[in-house]
Amino acid sequence: MADLGDLLKGFGPQVLGVLVRRGGDFAAAEDAVQEAMIEALRHWPQAMPDDPKAWLVTVASRKYVDAQRSELARRRRELLDGDRPAPGPTEQVDDTLLLLFLACAPALTPPSAVALTLRAVGGLTTRQIASAYLVPEATMAQRISRAKASIRGRRLTEPGDLGAVLKVLYLIFNEGYGGEVDLAAEAIRLTRQLAAASDEPEVAGLLALMLLHHARRASRRTGEGQLVPLAAQDRSRWDTGLIAEGVEVLQSALARDRLGEYQAQAAIAALHADASSAEETDWPQILEWYDELNRITDSPVVALNRAVAVGEVDGPLAGLRAVAEVPADVPRQTAVRAYLHERAGDLARARSLYAEAARAASSAAEREHLTRQAARLHSS
Amino acid sequence: MTKYLLLKHYRGGPKPMPNSEAPMEDWTPQEISDHLAFMNHVADVLRERGEYVEGQALSPEGVFVRFDGEGKPPVTDGPFAETKDLIAGWMVIDVDSVERAHEAAAFLSSAPGKGGKPLQEWIEVRPFMTEPPVVTE
Numbered sequence: 415m416a417d418l419g420d421l422l423k424g425f426g427p428q429v430l431g432v433l434v435r436r437g438g439d440f441a442a443a444e445d446a447v448q449e450a451m452i453e454a455l456r457h458w459p460q461a462m463p464d465d466p467k468a469w470l471v472t473v474a475s476r477k478y479v480d481a482q483r484s485e486l487a488r489r490r491r492e493l494l495d496g497d498r499p500a501p502g503p504t505e506q507v508d509d510t511l512l513l514l515f516l517a518c519a520p521a522l523t524p525p526s527a528v529a530l531t532l533r534a535v536g537g538l539t540t541r542q543i544a545s546a547y548l549v550p551e552a553t554m555a556q557r558i559s560r561a562k563a564s565i566r567g568r569r570l571t572e573p574g575d576l577g578a579v580l581k582v583l584y585l586i587f588n589e590g591y592g593g594e595v596d597l598a599a600e601a602i603r604l605t606r607q608l609a610a611a612s613d614e615p616e617v618a619g620l621l622a623l624m625l626l627h628h629a630r631r632a633s634r635r636t637g638e639g640q641l642v643p644l645a646a647q648d649r650s651r652w653d654t655g656l657i658a659e660g661v662e663v664l665q666s667a668l669a670r671d672r673l674g675e676y677q678a679q680a681a682i683a684a685l686h687a688d689a690s691s692a693e694e695t696d697w698p699q700i701l702e703w704y705d706e707l708n709r710i711t712d713s714p715v716v717a718l719n720r721a722v723a724v725g726e727v728d729g730p731l732a733g734l735r736a737v738a739e740v741p742a743d744v745p746r747q748t749a750v751r752a753y754l755h756e757r758a759g760d761l762a763r764a765r766s767l768y769a770e771a772a773r774a775a776s777s778a779a780e781r782e783h784l785t786r787q788a789a790r791l792h793s794s
Numbered sequence: 795m796t797k798y799l800l801l802k803h804y805r806g807g808p809k810p811m812p813n814s815e816a817p818m819e820d821w822t823p824q825e826i827s828d829h830l831a832f833m834n835h836v837a838d839v840l841r842e843r844g845e846y847v848e849g850q851a852l853s854p855e856g857v858f859v860r861f862d863g864e865g866k867p868p869v870t871d872g873p874f875a876e877t878k879d880l881i882a883g884w885m886v887i888d889v890d891s892v893e894r895a896h897e898a899a900a901f902l903s904s905a906p907g908k909g910g911k912p913l914q915e916w917i918e919v920r921p922f923m924t925e926p927p928v929v930t931e
Contacts (some may be wrong), residue, residue, distance in 0.1 A: 553836050554844065623929070
């Protein structure tokens with residue numbers, strides 16, 4: 415039974431959701447689900463239950479109640495009826511939303527929320543999450559258990575913070591190492607589940623943003639791992655299926671007429687996806703979206719990206735004037751100036767700025783890319 | 795989340811604080827034990843916070859080695875008794891902010907030395923390179 419692990423990975427969060435929705439304490443319920451999965455690994459190879467999920471819910475509920483009992487006995491207190499998850503229907507979609515609200519509670523630091531989300535909602539093992547973020551398993555286990563401890567006793571009485579959930583899912587998609595776990599695919603899977611449970615257009619906006627960027631994945635690096643900037647990417651390698659889905663999801667979100675930052679970012683990604691070559695990019699429309707995004711977020715990173723669009727629409731000198739408004743400590747500010755100076759024909763200036771940007775780069779791939787840009791101008 | 799290297803130096807860096815001037819051989823055996831116990835304590839606290847990645851101590855013995863052409867043995871130079879900068883060991887942490895990295899470094903630097911007083915050793919803090927983000931435009 416080679417796929418038992420995968421099967422359980424899918425069931426874990428669902429079963430956890432049932433327990434939590436019935437009023438169980440999140441941390442205790444998570445422990446109970448883990449124990450039920452261990453039971454399943456022991457029993458299922460001999461006799462597979464007809465309804466595996468119901469089996470897991472039953473066993474996990476029993477484990478939960480047992481744990482609550484012994485916990486209470488240890489404290490020499492009476493068993494409180496309210497601590498037993500009440501029987502109820504198992505509605506998977508609502509449960510996902512509930513689990514995400516708990517795992518992404520604003521009280522948690524982003525790394526804690528990321529780890530807990532991948533574990534409790536994504537169903538990944540601690541070892542997989544540790545390897546994805548390049549830390550020892552013991553450290554990741556601590557991070558998860560601290561996260562659980564800080565939301566211990568929390569039941570979902572107040573409405574969850576959807577903005578915090580979206581931020582965590584975006585972090586999982588956008589940052590991290592990956593290793594054996596495909597974090598981007600995991601983030602998309604979770605965001606799809608969330609989108610199925612929520613009508614909020616920003617959820618759809620984030621899903622669209624992820625799909626449209628994921629579509630370019632194959633073209634983002636060369637075979638040797640070198641970064642390929644958007645303008646130089648082989649667009650025939652973009653995943654047209656993902657692009658079509660992303661555009662569709664985005665359009666239905668925009669139709670609800672409640673614009674937010676993820677929808678605006680997705681709109682920009684969609685315009686890039688729509689151009690069959692870099693030259694055909696509709697930069698005036700992209701610039702309009704950056705203006706929109708600027709109004710929503712007031713972020714210096716957006717202001718920097720807007721300056722790139724200004725450079726494409728009104729020429730590199732206008733772009734440089736726009737960059738001058740961006741604080742110097744914004745990452746990639748120097749790289750953007752280098753690019754605009756090159757376009758303006760000041761190659762010596764561009765070269766020294768590329769080299770300066772390379773020294774300040776926070777990722778090895780970007781440093782190599784920028785160093786290569788400086789080297790290209792040196793030898794030209 | 796960014797990983798940071800906390801580097802402990804035998805020599806190099808800013809001017810040492812008075813508490814860290816006495817060499818370890820001038821401490822009492824108990825002071826040495828207390829110091830090492832504190833180092834383990836730091837690692838335990840960081841592990842418990844979900845921030846510890848690894849730590850190693852380096853022998854001060856070391857030589858410089860370089861390639862000297864195909865088929866030739868590597869060329870070595872040193873050891874140099876008076877190298878300006880000498881690394882004693884490191885700890886790698888994975889933390890939420892640069893402020894938190896500095897806080898952890900200061901904690902490491904508070905290790906007791908001679909007379910049980912905090913050493914106030916200078917710890918060099920260096921961020922690791924990360925992966926580039928997916929969304930950049």
